[in-house]
Amino acid sequence: MRLLDTGSFKIKEFTDDSIPRYAILSHTWDEKGEVTFQDMNGTDAKNKNGYDKIKRCCLTAKANGFQYVWIDTCCIDKTSSAELSEAINSMYRWYQGAEICYTYLADVQSKDEIQKSRWFTRGWTLQELIAPLKMIFFNEEWKELGEKADLQQDVSDYTGIPVGILSGKDDLETSSAAQRMSWAARRKTSRIEDQAYCLMGLFGVNMPLIYGERETAFIRLQEEIMRILDDHSLFAWKSTDNRSGLLATSPAAFKDSHDIVQFSLFDTSDNPLTVSSRGIHLDLRLIGTGHRGFGLAILHCKKKGRENKPIAIYVRDLLFTMQRFKRVHSKDFKQLDLRKFVPSQYPIRRICVEAGRATRTGKLNVEKWDNISPDQIYSDDALENLKNFKDPTALSRAAAEGNEGILWLLLTRSDVGADMKGKWSNRTSLSLAAENGHEAIVKLLLNRGAATEFKGENGQTPLSWAVENGHEATRCCS
Structure with missing residues (x-):
């Protein structure tokens, strides 16, 4: 992890077991240009639009006793796809590990305007709002507007994020996947x-x-x-x-x-x-x-x-x-x-x-x-009638007539078995479907476990009915 020294403005790299106390910045990017990792290691940084933001963040952090600060624009080498991928995968943890997060609202002057800030519409700032335990909001002139802890009810109203999540009292796991997705539903990203x-x-x-x-x-x-x-x-x-x-x-x-x-x-x-x-x-x-x-x-x-x-x-x-x-x-x-x-x-x-x-x-x-x-x-009334279905005649008729949709609908129920026989016939639905060459019906009934060896009063099986009536495709199915 790279951190920016708030005194020397030099970028230093730390291993996971040696990361010092640090503050972190949350902001929206300036379309006129931000200071990059390469700029900070060169001579051009002070000429970039985003330099004043870095300078003011460092001065604020230093005044609060922090020697180091993390800023996404200049602490990641974005020319390296491997490093960018690692940083994005680690970013939530980095914001969570910061002792304080400074949130700079470049388009806000007073506390009453906070909810209008572009910062609340961006995708990346969602995790930056939730992850840090302590957060301070600043206006365009780097004047303090208040802490997240004091503004959490208002922020909850703006964003739909529960107060318990904002305060850290509740774990993210207490919110369903749909709820977490909803917090990002109206936010935008450039890509x-x-x-x-x-x-x-x-x-x-x-x-x-x-x-x-x-x-x-x-x-x-x-x-x-x-x-x-x-x-x-x-x-x-x-x-x-x-x-x-x-x-x-x-x-x-x-x-x-x-x-x-x-x-x-x-x-x-x-x-x-x-x-x-x-x-x-x-x-x-x-x-x-x-x-x-x-x-x-x-x-x-x-x-x-x-x-x-x-x-x-x-x-x-x-x-x-x-x-x-x-x-x-x-x-x-x-x-x-x-x-x-x-x-x-x-x-x-x-x-x-x-x-x-x-x-x-x-x-x-x-x-x-x-x-x-x-x-x-089907209407609720029609479904209600099916729900009270006792006579299996409907299943047998659907099989004989090749009414695939009705038969499927009936078989979604647990109390309608594939081998039920109708009052008007001692034949199973499978044998009726096979006799009439309804291949799709035969497949559906077999899929539901219909017995292929079931014999009717005359001793015929579904297979023999298919053969007798010349339905070769149905015979292969059954």
């Missing part, structure tokens, strides 16, 4: 990738910097978060941009997620979240809501203060197998009323929600399923 890199410290993750990857950096950040946090609130975002499947492409998607907390009223699985080339694998309950494979995936989170109303996101079964899904209608999610829901009827399933990557062009490729129309979703 798209920095929307992710500036948040690494808030989640305690490290990852390599790849400038040029654009929104993929934020996707990588969320994948790293999943490795250490089993927190479904990471998926509780709203945006018309669902190019990355279950993950958001920007912190802006979490702008309304400030009150989302972890929650689970019923038993959950111990299986962790995992990522593969196909998508994100997770355990949750699924409610079928539409005849075309549409459903609600119930997340283990809710809005704070909304008791017994977990958040559910809209998904569509891509292959009608109840295994691979795509998030749809991502511009909204539903708060599920548990008074109309019986958890035992919808078992926990291990599903995969399709992965995606933001395209280099940045254009949205909106599919016809991304926005759900009313005719694709």
